[in-house]
Amino acid sequence: MKLSRRLFIRDGVATVTLGLAAPAFLAEIAQAQSIPGRRLVVVYLAGGNDALNTLVPYQDASYYSRRPTIAIPAGQVLQVGTDAAGRALGLHPRLTGLRSIFDQGRLALVQRTGYANSSRSHFEGGDIWGTANPQNSTGSGWLGRYLDTLPRPVDALAAWNTTDETPRALKSAITGVPAIANAATYNFSSPNQGAAAQQERNTAEVMASNLAPGRPHLALLNGANLGAIETLDRVAQARTYTPTVAYPNNGFALALRTVAGAIVKGIGSKVYWVSTGGYDTHAQQGANGGGAYANLMGTLGDGLGAFYTDIRNQGLSNDTTVIVFSEFSRRISENGSGGTDHGAAGVMMVLGGSVRGGLHGTAPSLAPGNPTLENSSGDVHYETDFRSVYATLLDNWLGVNSVSVLNGDFRAGAPAIF
Amino acid sequence: MSQLDPAIDHLLRRAGFGASAADVETYRDMSPAAAVAHLVDYAGRPDDVDERIGRPDHVQVSTNNLFAPDIDIDDARQRWMFRMVHSRRPLQEKMAMFWHNHFATAYSKLANDSGTRQGAKLLAAKPGVLRGPMGQIELFREYGMGSYRDLLFRFSQHAATVIWLDGQFNTKTKPQENFGREIMELFSVGVGYYTEPDVYAAARVFSGWNLRESEGYSDNDMNAYKEFVYNADQHETTEKTFSFPIYSDGSKTIPSRSASAGMQDGIDLITALAFHPETARRLARKFWNFFVSEIVPPDPDFVTATANVYLQSGTRIGPVVYSVLNSPWFNDPSVVYARYSWPAEFVVRSIKEVGWQNLSVDKARAPMSNMGQALYEPPNVAGWPLGANWFSTSTMLARSNFAATLASSQKGFLAAQLHPEASSPQALMAAMLDRITPAPFDSLPQQALLNYLVAGGAWSGDESQVSTRAAGLARLLVASSEYQLV
Numbered sequence: 001m002k003l004s005r006r007l008f009i010r011d012g013v014a015t016v017t018l019g020l021a022a023p024a025f026l027a028e029i030a031q032a033q034s035i036p037g038r039r040l041v042v043v044y045l046a047g048g049n050d051a052l053n054t055l056v057p058y059q060d061a062s063y064y065s066r067r068p069t070i071a072i073p074a075g076q077v078l079q080v081g082t083d084a085a086g087r088a089l090g091l092h093p094r095l096t097g098l099r100s101i102f103d104q105g106r107l108a109l110v111q112r113t114g115y116a117n118s119s120r121s122h123f124e125g126g127d128i129w130g131t132a133n134p135q136n137s138t139g140s141g142w143l144g145r146y147l148d149t150l151p152r153p154v155d156a157l158a159a160w161n162t163t164d165e166t167p168r169a170l171k172s173a174i175t176g177v178p179a180i181a182n183a184a185t186y187n188f189s190s191p192n193q194g195a196a197a198q199q200e201r202n203t204a205e206v207m208a209s210n211l212a213p214g215r216p217h218l219a220l221l222n223g224a225n226l227g228a229i230e231t232l233d234r235v236a237q238a239r240t241y242t243p244t245v246a247y248p249n250n251g252f253a254l255a256l257r258t259v260a261g262a263i264v265k266g267i268g269s270k271v272y273w274v275s276t277g278g279y280d281t282h283a284q285q286g287a288n289g290g291g292a293y294a295n296l297m298g299t300l301g302d303g304l305g306a307f308y309t310d311i312r313n314q315g316l317s318n319d320t321t322v323i324v325f326s327e328f329s330r331r332i333s334e335n336g337s338g339g340t341d342h343g344a345a346g347v348m349m350v351l352g353g354s355v356r357g358g359l360h361g362t363a364p365s366l367a368p369g370n371p372t373l374e375n376s377s378g379d380v381h382y383e384t385d386f387r388s389v390y391a392t393l394l395d396n397w398l399g400v401n402s403v404s405v406l407n408g409d410f411r412a413g414a415p416a417i418f
Numbered sequence: 419m420s421q422l423d424p425a426i427d428h429l430l431r432r433a434g435f436g437a438s439a440a441d442v443e444t445y446r447d448m449s450p451a452a453a454v455a456h457l458v459d460y461a462g463r464p465d466d467v468d469e470r471i472g473r474p475d476h477v478q479v480s481t482n483n484l485f486a487p488d489i490d491i492d493d494a495r496q497r498w499m500f501r502m503v504h505s506r507r508p509l510q511e512k513m514a515m516f517w518h519n520h521f522a523t524a525y526s527k528l529a530n531d532s533g534t535r536q537g538a539k540l541l542a543a544k545p546g547v548l549r550g551p552m553g554q555i556e557l558f559r560e561y562g563m564g565s566y567r568d569l570l571f572r573f574s575q576h577a578a579t580v581i582w583l584d585g586q587f588n589t590k591t592k593p594q595e596n597f598g599r600e601i602m603e604l605f606s607v608g609v610g611y612y613t614e615p616d617v618y619a620a621a622r623v624f625s626g627w628n629l630r631e632s633e634g635y636s637d638n639d640m641n642a643y644k645e646f647v648y649n650a651d652q653h654e655t656t657e658k659t660f661s662f663p664i665y666s667d668g669s670k671t672i673p674s675r676s677a678s679a680g681m682q683d684g685i686d687l688i689t690a691l692a693f694h695p696e697t698a699r700r701l702a703r704k705f706w707n708f709f710v711s712e713i714v715p716p717d718p719d720f721v722t723a724t725a726n727v728y729l730q731s732g733t734r735i736g737p738v739v740y741s742v743l744n745s746p747w748f749n750d751p752s753v754v755y756a757r758y759s760w761p762a763e764f765v766v767r768s769i770k771e772v773g774w775q776n777l778s779v780d781k782a783r784a785p786m787s788n789m790g791q792a793l794y795e796p797p798n799v800a801g802w803p804l805g806a807n808w809f810s811t812s813t814m815l816a817r818s819n820f821a822a823t824l825a826s827s828q829k830g831f832l833a834a835q836l837h838p839e840a841s842s843p844q845a846l847m848a849a850m851l852d853r854i855t856p857a858p859f860d861s862l863p864q865q866a867l868l869n870y871l872v873a874g875g876a877w878s879g880d881e882s883q884v885s886t887r888a889a890g891l892a893r894l895l896v897a898s899s900e901y902q903l904v
Binding site: 046047120121122123124161164165166176177178179180181182185186187188189190191192195196199200203204206207208209210212215216217218220221222224225227228231280282283335336337338339341342375 | 583584586587588589591592593594595596599603609614617712713756758788790797798799800803806807809810811812813814815816818819822823825826829857860862863866867869870873874886887889890892893894897898899900902903
């Protein structure tokens with residue numbers, strides 16, 4: 001059996017780390033040998049994440065006076081130091097997985113990201129973050145336009161969406177993105193066995209290869225059918241992956257595990273899309289650092305923690321960057337139902353082996369009248385345009401010209417995350 | 419089926435779920451106009467469908483215990499699927515689905531709040547079976563062709579809606595914006611026709627629109643229930659001003675009222691929103707997409723005409739639907755097969771066309787979730803992402819694999835039905851296309867299908883060959899891109 005040195009080392013690290021913490025020097029050796037080609041994993045927190053309870057300004061008296069029941073007690077936060085404005089910050093106590101990455105210097109917290117006149121609608125807000133265009137949020141997505149820059153013919157798995165629906169960000173003019181929510185059920189079944197079953201698959205492939213001139217809606221469906229059939233075998237390969245860590249048993253972690261499998265098996269996708277929901281916390285977020293919001297944070301932190309460790313054990317973290325975003329943050333003051341209504345600027349997170357971790361940007365001051373606020377001091381005003389974060393991801397990570405992908409120059413004010 | 423007038427085939431795909439062999443008998447001798455009347459005036463058709471659950475000549479349901487569709491969400495899903503397959507009032511089920519998407523409310527949040535039994539009951543309980551209000555879906559069946567103002571009002575005061583949009587927390591000191599926002603963004607005028615201050619005002623309008631529990635309430639008691647209550651103590655009584663007219667004299671301000679009379683605030687706002695011209699236009703566009711085409715954008719003349727019917731009929735939906743289905747736009751050749759089927763439409767039509775012998779609708783439940791449409795579980799308050807958004811590689815594969823499950827379950831039935839007609843591959847194909855009705859094939863897929871029939875060897879027409887190839891052909895037809903269009 002022929003084994004490339006690269007594969008040998010990668011598998012060697014995996015073996016070593018099954019039962020032990022990853023010896024750092026082995027991971028370093030593996031990094032140097034890792035598969036070329038960078039990738040971006042996008043994590044969408046659906047519903048509008050309450051950034052002030054994710055990254056807590058625990059010395060701001062107004063934080064506690066405006067959130068009498070849902071504030072995270074100062075004694076519970078996972079302290080991450082003070083930002084450039086001298087404001088002390090701490091992660092939600094259930095984000096231990098992220099805190100660990102922060103301590104390794106590989107988690108960037110980009111505070112107060114957003115845009116002017118922030119939409120408070122989930123759907124319009126989601127589309128604005130997806131298109132990177134607050135003026136007209138109906139067109140193609142920023143990642144879709146990135147994919148359209150790839151040389152043709154583009155690989156059927158150039159991007160991998162782990163949700164059922166193609167998000168706005170991945171909508172593209174010329175690049176189909178397969179949705180592979182569950183690799184385990186991603187197969188082609190038949191009422192027959194053996195040769196007849198194989199003939200059905202072949203026939204379905206021929207039928208779907210019809211370009212359907214003059215019938216664009218049919219062509220679109222054929223694209224989905226063909227995309228499925230053409231990716232079946234490689235997805236089957238990805239699902240044979242055995243991770244180096246135990247992932248939590250929930251949909252978000254399992255999606256990340258699928259992504260890790262695809263990365264380690266060398267599928268070559270450049271963009272992965274993962275989503276986790278429940279963030280529309282209008283009611284009963286929970287008190288004293290517990291309750292519904294704490295469960296969301298636990299899912300997020302534990303899932304990303306497992307993923308990052310797994311990828312690092314495999315020696316692939318230097319080529320993997322994860323971003324986490326939501327369509328908006330929430331009101332500063334809690335409402336009558338122990339929750340928070342739709343707000344404005346929030347926190348983006350960027351993590352990976354090549355990321356310059358730390359606190360980027362400055363926290364708001366939550367005292368009414370402070371200029372870091374808007375909407376009669378009801379919401380947090382943005383400091384960093386979210387498109388500048390996209391710009392640095394495009395320019396400095398994916399290696400394409402952000403100006404053409406974003407239809408404008410948003411480099412000014414970008415956080416130094418690489 | 420191709421045995422029907424193509425205009426009626428088209429009508430049944432849009433205003434129903436396609437045609438079974440029995441439906442062909444019902445509609446064979448009708449004119450298209452008579453068929454529209456037959457579908458729309460469904461009050462005259464028997465509502466006996468639930469009584470037929472369990473009959474051996476109908477599609478089956480599966481359950482581990484007693485079939486309990488009023489308190490068990492999986493059973494409720496099966497009952498709805500059964501109704502879509504067998505109701506003599508298919509448009510009633512179609513409209514229930516339209517409103518379920520328009521007024522999207524998800525079981526998971528209700529169950530999280532009130533337990534699984536109450537969650538199912540809030541959405542799916544039939545009136546008169548258990549104590550308490552009817553389930554939300556029954557509102558849509560009962561009032562879905564009546565006035566939209568009335569439907570919006572009943573929806574706003576349904577316990578499922580209150581829990582879903584956090585209305586029970588809307589109090590005078592802490593107005594809760596969730597419902598106030600969505601009633602304007604999603605249930606009436608849409609983004610662009612209201613302002614942020616309107617959201618705050620609407621939250622105050624609906625303060626006190628809360629919940630109460632039946633005496634001795636417990637989540638597990640199937641006869642316990644939650645219901646809407648107007649809680650005067652929690653109503654904020656100052657005047658509320660909007661950016662659009664609330665009253666016919668053009669006034670934009672809901673006056674200050676006593677707390678005991680304060681429920682009128684909400685009634686006034688609901689009435690204003692239901693009669694708002696942008697609500698009329700937004701619903702007209704939704705009806706265009708639901709009944710006419712998702713490929714051709716809404717014709718402005720259609721939108722104007724339909725919005726006028728809506729406003730002139732006092733927001734009644736029945737006349738609107740009747741007008742849409744009789745309109746020249748609906749019957750234009752360019753809109754035939756110009757919609758993307760929803761998963762429920764796809765599954766039900768395929769069962770009606772392929773067959774349901776010894777098939778349980780439960781076989782479709784998990785696949786529908788993989789196709790992106792678990793009934794009673796829309797992804798969010800905006801409903802399902804429609805049109806081309808139903809389709810990704812993953813969801814297409816789920817449709818494709820349901821086609822395999824269905825064909826596999828009907829393998830013996832299809833062989834028995836089609837063996838006499840399978841003298842040649844072409845004859846088998848023709849007989850199959852009498853049952854299964856995809857959009858027309860171009861020559862490439864047409865030829866591929868014929869090649870498939872003889873891929874295992876020259877045509878003999880023997881039982882084993884027909885059994886294998888008929889099932890495989892049914893699978894390929896139902897999974898084809900052409901079949902996803904309706």
